[in-house]
Amino acid sequence: MKNGRLRLDEPTDLPDGAEVEIVVIDDQLTTEERVELHASLDRALDDSEAGRSMDAGDFLKQHRARREDRHSR
Numbered sequence: 001m002k003n004g005r006l007r008l009d010e011p012t013d014l015p016d017g018a019e020v021e022i023v024v025i026d027d028q029l030t031t032e033e034r035v036e037l038h039a040s041l042d043r044a045l046d047d048s049e050a051g052r053s054m055d056a057g058d059f060l061k062q063h064r065a066r067r068e069d070r071h072s073r
Contacts, residue, residue, distance in 0.1 A: 003009070006022065014020065029037065047053065
């Protein structure tokens, strides 16, 4: 960052003036955890595209219940 602007260390094929989206990731995941997260997201997209989906609220309830069950063991 210099003068409020991001500067890349490597050259890019983007044209001058191109707009990009920047996302700050500070989740402290290990490389292995990040690989598993991306694999899980890919599986979720595959399920969604195949019509295997559910209401987000129902999913979160099931997810919380599963986490609580795992922690109680």
